Amino acid sequence: MSERNQIRHGIEQVVERGMCIGCGACAIRTGGAIAVTLGSRGLYQANLATATSEQISLATRVCPFSDAAKNEDALASERFGDLPHDDRIGHYSAVMAGRLTEDDSVVQSSSGGLATRLLSGLLERRVVDSILHVGRSDGSELFEYVVSSSVDELLSARKSMYYATTLAEVGAALRPDKRYAVVGVPCFIKAMRLLADEVPALNRQLAFFVGIVCGHLKSTFFAESLAWQAGVPPSSLETVDFRVKNPTRAANRYDYSATARTGERVVRPVASAIDGSWGYAAFQPEACNFCDDVFAETADVVFGDAWLEQYQRDWRGTNIVVTRDARATEILRAAEDTGAVVLTDLGPDEAARSQAGNFRHRRVGLRVRLADDIAAGLSVPIKRVSPSTDGVSRGRIRLIRQRRDISRMSLEWFEQARATNDLDHYIDRMRTAIARYQRVDAAQRGPIAILRYLVRKVRGTKR
Ligand SMILES: Cc1cc2nc3c(=O)[nH]c(=O)nc-3n(C[C@H](O)[C@H](O)[C@H](O)COP(=O)(O)OP(=O)(O)OC[C@H]3O[C@@H](n4cnc5c(N)ncnc54)[C@H](O)[C@@H]3O)c2cc1C
Ligand code: SF4
Ligand code: SF4
Incomplete structure (x- = not known):
């Protein structure tokens, strides 16, 4: 039996099940034979229709949701195996909270501005020649992957773009003599690591991997x-x-x-x-229902929001940072020495606590979704958590399912609203779905939450 036939959940099942995140790794690996284009629901999707079986075999090894690809643990341990490991945040060297000290600069970034500070350092120290990250689009979309080769260009593309993008085009146009840092959500970073493992030229060109903590992606x-x-x-x-x-x-x-x-x-x-x-989870792609990597475990460094009480209070925003490459730690520490940034050392527990909701969705929720789909006879990828509803309360299971429904239905309702130019078509249906979600959520939290829910409801009716 060929390797492809032994893989139960390969790229074909990823696409068939609507689990394609649109990263573009398959397009890059096959020289464009697999096209990745924006679909009618504002998500990039791969089209395997005209790919040969040889092209599918190549692509399935770089698809982040295919069982033929190495998983996050394997990719990370090859690179960061000497560093301590935590099941939630992956390998880590330094774990910090911090932000830029200048208020005028920090307000131009999403959190503490450390992602852009690190990227500037990579350019200034010539670790890389250019950065692949997301900025304003020149084309018909609002945002897309762009290439920045100067600090000025970098600064013009700050903040989080909660928007579907693909690396298919920029990834296919890398210059052979240049080294790049790629910025991305965990599954994009994993896809680029897989590509670099398979293609020696890309291994030289993709020289640094900067992760973004990710709750889920959004359709356009x-x-x-x-x-x-x-x-x-x-x-x-x-x-x-x-x-x-x-x-x-x-x-x-x-x-x-x-x-x-x-x-x-x-x-x-x-x-x-x-x-x-x-x-x-409105407009969340199906792929995010099958993802267990919150802290971009295969990236050299990852940046998120420090959603911890002591930092959340500060309106300017604060990053949570996990470094796995000494150069990233060094660039941030050097910025601290000049007074450009403030940093506080944290531990893995605090980093994980800053993403508590994400872990509920991506570990507990994932177990339930895997179990649900297997029970329905559907193909699912092998994940680092086991399919099971054991130990999950009935209320939480209902909530997990309700959330998944909202993701799916929001895409359908908004597509219809766009087609009929009627925003209320979407709003009315969402209002009902969210009310149901809130009811289920209150019920599983207990009597005080139910009381709060009822008070909110009465106040809402009176308004
Ligand atoms: C889809 C998405 C979901 C996220 N979910 C969470 C979450 O659940 N919890 C959490 O703590 N943080 C999350 N983040 C990360 C957070 O919003 C900030 O991006 C992060 O903290 C970096 O902030 P900063 O101030 O250091 O970066 P900035 O200085 O604002 O720079 C951001 C950098 O990221 C790049 N970028 C922006 N959007 C994208 C994108 N879609 N793909 C690739 N590169 C991009 C920009 O081009 C820029 O270089 C998410 C980000 C995204 C894009
Ligand atoms: S490699 Fe990326 S774009 Fe291609 S099928 Fe997999 S998730 Fe989709
Ligand atoms: S949650 Fe984020 S990292 Fe995971 S599949 Fe979705 S976009 Fe990718």
């Missing part, structure tokens, strides 16, 4: 929905800023802005949007 619909709710419909949308800091509130209660082609800019609290809470 998220930007459109936020903007439309702020009065800017998709047809007149110029851009969205997903993270506008507000000095009157805590860091996690940020605003967003939508700018129309006329130049008019509307700023609103993200909590005022029906789909603004990440807990509801």
Whole structure:
């Protein structure tokens, strides 16, 4: 039997089951024979229809959701095996919280601005010639992967783009004589590591891997929905800023802005949007339901938000950082010595605690989703947690399933709303789905949560 036939969940099952995240690794590996394009629900998807079986065999080894690819543990231990390991955050050298000290700079970034500080250091020290990261698009989309080769270019693409993108194009156009750092969510970093393992030229070119802690990705619909709710419909949308800091509130209660082609800019609290809470997982791709890597375990360094009480209070934003490469630690420590950044050493427990909700979704939730799909006779990838509902309360199981429904249905309802130019079609259905989610959530939390839910409901009815 060939290796391909022995793999139960390969790239074909990934695509068939809608678990493709659109990273573009398969397109790069096959020289474009597998096309990765934006679908009608605002997510990049691979098309295997015209690929030969040889091309599929190559692609399946670099697809982050294929069982033919090495998993995060294998990829990480080959590189960081000498470092201590924690089941939640992976291998680690330094674990820190920190941010830029200049307020004018830090407000231009999502969290503490350390990701851009590190990337600038990589360019300044000539560790790499250019950075592959996400910035404003020149084309028909709002955001895309861009190549920055100077600090000025880097600075023009700060903040988090909660938006579907692909590395298919920039990854296929790397210059043979250049070294690049790639910035990405954990599954994109894993895909690029897999590619670099398979293709010697890419192994030389992809010289540094910068991870972004990830709760889940969003379809391009998220930007459109936020903007439309702020009065800017998709047809007149110029851009969205997903993270506008507000000095009157805590860091996690940020605003967003939508700018129309006329130049008019509307700023609103993200909590005022029906789909603004990440807990509801609106527009989440199916791939994120099968992901167990929160801290980009295969990256040389990873940056997230320090969602811990002591940092959350500070509206300016603070990063959580895990380094695994001495050069990353050194660049950040050198910036601390000049007074450009402040850093505090933390331990893996605090880093993991800063992402408590993510771990519930990606470890406990994943076990339940795997068990559900296996029971339904569906193909699932092998993950680092086992399929089982054992030890998970009935209330939590219901919540996990309800959340998955919201992700799936939000994509369908928004697609219909766009087609009929009727935002209410989406809002009305989401309101009902979220009310159900809140009810289930309150029930599984206990009597005080139920009381709070009822009070909120009564207040909502009176308004
Ligand atoms: C989809 C997504 C989900 C996230 N989920 C979480 C979460 O659950 N918990 C958490 O703590 N943090 C999460 N983050 C990370 C967080 O929002 C910040 O990006 C991170 O803390 C870095 O902040 P900073 O101020 O250091 O970076 P900045 O100085 O603002 O720079 C950000 C850098 O990341 C690049 N970038 C932005 N968006 C993307 C993207 N989609 N793909 C690749 N590169 C990108 C930019 O080009 C820029 O170089 C998420 C980010 C994304 C994009
Ligand atoms: S490699 Fe990436 S783009 Fe290709 S099928 Fe897998 S997830 Fe999708
Ligand atoms: S949750 Fe996982 S699969 Fe989804 S975008 Fe983030 S890293 Fe990728």
